[in-house]
Amino acid sequence: MSNFEPSAALKDLLRSAGPVLALTGAGVSAESGLATFRGPGGLWEGHDPMTLATPEAFARDPDLVWRFYSWRRTRAAAASPNGAHLALAALDEAIAEFLLATQNVDGLHERAGSRRMVRLHGSLWRLRCVRCQDEQDEFREDLDPLPPRHSCGGLLRPGVVWFGEPLPWESFERAVALARRARLVLVAGTSGMVYPAASIPQVARDAGAYVVEINPERTPLSHLAEERFEGPAGAALPRILEAAGIPVRESA
Ligand code: OAD
DSSP: OOSOOOOHHHHHHHHSOOOEEEEEOGGGGGGGTOOOSSSTTOHHHHSOHHHHSSHHHHHHOHHHHHHHHHHHHHHHHHOOOOHHHHHHHHHHHHOSSEEEEEOOOSSHHHHHTOOSEEETTEEEEEEEETTTOOEEOSOOSOOOSSSOBOTTSOBEEEEEOOTTSOOOHHHHHHHHHHHHHOSEEEEESOOSOSTTGGGHHHHHHHTTOEEEEEOSSOOTTGGGOSEEEOSOHHHHHHHHHHHTTOOOOSOO
């Protein structure tokens, strides 16, 4: 659908009290100017994730890993939420039972106003001590000299999930629990390549949810979708919601 006109079934589901689950990936931040991971111009095209996003990479070269994440944090701080983030924040306000499960670590959903959300892959704005595991929400800007250290003397690492690491269990369980009960699941801006996050739409579909995908490209999750919007989420999501009578703010 190129005009982003939702079906009557989708409008009804959006006007209902829920439960509604949204799963997002890097594509929802593309229109904010942040690179996705895969595909042309993606972060993993120019950088090998095994040297930047694994516990082994951090053990080998914490300085390099920190420079990569500091660069991404600077980019994220300079970016603004787009229509996709704003639409998902509007859904959070409009739907009685709602959860946003994001793989994104950039903080743009939070800045757009999403409250009921789980961060499946952590956050660029958190720090964790590799020695005592203390987590810090307050991000320190003065990370020099790299790598930063916790007061216990241990190295501080970015509070994100790396390849080979488990997801924050409670967050993943919350998403799966809602997937099992959801009437509607919106899957936006994810390639559906990284598990276990990519398993969530299948769980929902198996339990009878109406799955909708918003992505300019087909993905391994496309076959699960009853309805697909082939276009950028920042343009499509506000149009879909507004067609269902849910107002979306123009800026955060
Ligand atoms: P990917 O980079 O794998 O996929 C981005 C998806 O967004 C692709 O399917 C694009 O077609 C789509 N896309 C691009 N522009 C879009 C737009 N304007 N609107 C909607 N969709 C758009 O990103 P993720 O699926 O998020 O994990 O990747 C999953 C995980 O892999 C990430 O969380 C990260 C990465 O490695 C870790 O770092 C552990």
